Amino acid sequence: MKSREELIQDYIDNVLSAEDKQLFDNLYESDAEFRAELKSQEEMVDLLTHRLSSDEQTLRMSLTEAEAKYRKGKVVSWKQWLMPLAAAACILIVVKFVFFPPDITLYELPEMRSEIVRGNQNNEADRYEHAVEAFNAKDYRKSTSILLDLHQTNKTILQYQFYLGLSLIGEKKFDEAARYLSPLADGESVFQQEASYYVAIALTESGRTEEAKQRLSNIEQSSKIYDKAQKLLDKIK
Amino acid sequence: MHSDQKYIQFLLQNNGEGIQHIYRRFADKVVVLIRHNSGSEDDGFDMLQESLVDIYHMAKYKDFQLTTSFESFLLLVCKRKWLNELKKRKNKEVTNVDNHVFDIEDDSQVAYMEHMTLVEKENILMELLDTLGERCQEIIKRCMVSKNQEQIAASLGLTYAYLRKKKSECMAKLGEKVKAHPFFKDNK
Numbered sequence: 001m002k003s004r005e006e007l008i009q010d011y012i013d014n015v016l017s018a019e020d021k022q023l024f025d026n027l028y029e030s031d032a033e034f035r036a037e038l039k040s041q042e043e044m045v046d047l048l049t050h051r052l053s054s055d056e057q058t059l060r061m062s063l064t065e066a067e068a069k070y071r072k073g074k075v076v077s078w079k080q081w082l083m084p085l086a087a088a089a090c091i092l093i094v095v096k097f098v099f100f101p102p103d104i105t106l107y108e109l110p111e112m113r114s115e116i117v118r119g120n121q122n123n124e125a126d127r128y129e130h131a132v133e134a135f136n137a138k139d140y141r142k143s144t145s146i147l148l149d150l151h152q153t154n155k156t157i158l159q160y161q162f163y164l165g166l167s168l169i170g171e172k173k174f175d176e177a178a179r180y181l182s183p184l185a186d187g188e189s190v191f192q193q194e195a196s197y198y199v200a201i202a203l204t205e206s207g208r209t210e211e212a213k214q215r216l217s218n219i220e221q222s223s224k225i226y227d228k229a230q231k232l233l234d235k236i237k
Numbered sequence: 238m239h240s241d242q243k244y245i246q247f248l249l250q251n252n253g254e255g256i257q258h259i260y261r262r263f264a265d266k267v268v269v270l271i272r273h274n275s276g277s278e279d280d281g282f283d284m285l286q287e288s289l290v291d292i293y294h295m296a297k298y299k300d301f302q303l304t305t306s307f308e309s310f311l312l313l314v315c316k317r318k319w320l321n322e323l324k325k326r327k328n329k330e331v332t333n334v335d336n337h338v339f340d341i342e343d344d345s346q347v348a349y350m351e352h353m354t355l356v357e358k359e360n361i362l363m364e365l366l367d368t369l370g371e372r373c374q375e376i377i378k379r380c381m382v383s384k385n386q387e388q389i390a391a392s393l394g395l396t397y398a399y400l401r402k403k404k405s406e407c408m409a410k411l412g413e414k415v416k417a418h419p420f421f422k423d424n425k
Contacts, residue, residue, distance in 0.1 A: 044362065051294065063286045190372070
């Protein structure tokens with residue numbers, strides 16, 4: 001039998017079967033909480049559809065460009081700032097290269113997010129949460145073992161595969177990591193861009209810099225990881 | 238139609254020249270407003286950009302109408318956003334907020350209230366969506382812009398039945414977060 005949540009989504013998407021429609025109607029008639037939940041979900045769907053079908057990113061690019069042009073035009077005289085700026089730049093260069101090691105943040109792994117679903121106490125979710133704990137505690141041997149098991153049990157959940165790749169990077173098993181991450185980087189899932197970045201990390205660490213450069217240069221400008229990718233690209237060039 | 242509707246059209250059409258014109262005409266006013274109220278120049282430009290994006294989203298609602306000058310509307314949206322930002326920062330030391338400037342009960346606000354509230358709800362909903370797991374985000378984002386869920390399932394390597402089940406779980410999870418958020422409690 002379908003859950004209340006499934007009935008609501010089926011109703012909103014207009015795919016309720018005749019049998020489920022009867023169940024839906026009964027709940028709608030008898031359960032005020034169900035009606036409130038339906039109303040809330042319908043509002044959410046309207047708001048999300050409105051926002052997600054907009055072209056906000058393109059507009060933001062134009063706004064950023066207009067702001068840069070406007071602010072640049074407002075700078076009246078560079079000359080009075082030139083000497084102090086040059087001096088500051090020299091000091092920064094000295095500080096950066098003499099006192100600080102190379103930028104290790106480029107190689108840092110992201111936090112693995114918990115996926116706790118209220119009421120979802122099944123074994124798979126529990127094991128995933130154990131993997132989250134181990135991964136975030138940098139116990140990559142343990143997280144790899146759990147994630148490998150989860151991945152082999154359910155290969156359709158790409159999230160398992162993605163974090164398995166990352167966990168292998170944590171274990172410094174770069175060739176294996178690249179093997180799991182490459183299909184994601186070549187695919188079109190939500191992990192595509194980040195997977196490309198971490199494949200590049202794995203390839204760099206394995207000495208395959210040309211392939212790494214190729215992966216990094218394929219990362220789209222709109223991606224959250226684009227800036228990091230550019231920095232890494234500059235570094236390995 | 239108000240003669241300043243052209244500025245709204247610049248945003249809706251992503252007209253580069255028109256957007257630069259908006260900056261030349263209004264940026265200083267927004268920056269001065271924010272700087273006079275405990276913000277920096279960068280805060281001013283950030284507020285301007287965020288407010289223009291909000292106006293773009295408001296204008297995409299079919300029933301939206303510009304009933305004042307664009308400048309009044311823009312400054313109104315900026316004030317409201319900046320006040321929210323100050324609350325968010327919980328900046329106890331902010332003493333330089335000009336209460337007269339932030340008299341948010343003015344008449345123009347009432348006319349725009351419904352659309353401003355809608356866009357604020359959208360903004361919060363997007364923030365809450367970002368706190369879900371990546372898989373949920375992907376499924377929701379895709380399902381909201383395309384009705385062909387069989388194709389979405391195939392492209393994600395899922396069965397259609399699993400996609401529907403997961404989508405309902407993800408939407409329920411988002412619904413819980415929405416229910417718990419004070420803004421949605423106050424603006425039912």
